[in-house]
Amino acid sequence: MTEGIRMNVQEITAAECYAKLASSGFGRLACARDNQPYVVPIYFAVKGEAIYAFSLAGQKVDWMRENPRVCLEADWMSGSNDWTSVVILGRYEELTDTPEFYNERLQALASLQTRPMWWEPGTSSLSSANERPEKGQAPVFFRILVDRVTGYRAAPQPPDGVAPHE
């Protein structure tokens, strides 16, 4: 047990949520089909209030094309009583490789290409030992349109009777 350890949990603003998301660019994306949820880790770029990412074609993309409702979660755990977490409910929107989305694609690529697995972290649609997708496996580019963002921050609190700065 951890008697005496308390923490102060507070909701953070939407602006703070986006700033946290932008600072790490890593989280977990959930999609669903026939009410079966499916979660994978994902790298993303944040621009304003939209989230941009790439994925190889596969189960996740198939599911999001069929049902665009998604959830993006990110957390930063310094300890079990010292953490921040952000949850976004939103919709998947595929951005085709056309002039219309040229700028978004370029900006997202610039932000994400420093990561070797920016197109598919945590899962493998690759056979093995590939640095990037083969021809014909071009990553799908998409954004998440945010419907709701919520975030919480927890910090340890001194025991009763001990005021801060004493």
Added chain:
Amino acid sequence: MTEGIRMNVQEITAAECYAKLASSGFGRLACARDNQPYVVPIYFAVKGEAIYAFSLAGQKVDWMRENPRVCLEADWMSGSNDWTSVVILGRYEELTDTPEFYNERLQALASLQTRPMWWEPGTSSLSSANERPEKGQAPVFFRILVDRVTGYRAAPQPPDGVAPHE
């Protein structure tokens, strides 16, 4: 760009997946309602091939009672080309506080109670500064019955022409 960095992605066995999950006891749990997925961080205990956890009553529990299909994801990122990830598809089963589940509850409690927020990391159903749920807010105890578990491990690979141990 990261020219020259390659990695070797391999599927790991179910036994390796459970061992990784047991070693950290932390991941993200997704549920879904009306095909809207919802993801939150979660602490859990692993016993054999079942996952045990607690949650405060609230949106997540409401959704899982209505639709027991869940997905549990955990990942360990040493770097973007050096990681392990595990994804479980399974079903939520609530374990009532009755003699039938006395042993499971006791074992899960023993495994989880070292963490101050074992009943609800990453979200706040608490007003603030509470160490544990108020009376009447007893955490719901549940397990995830695993239908499918898959895991991948990636490790950096030397550039072409450099054999290991040379």
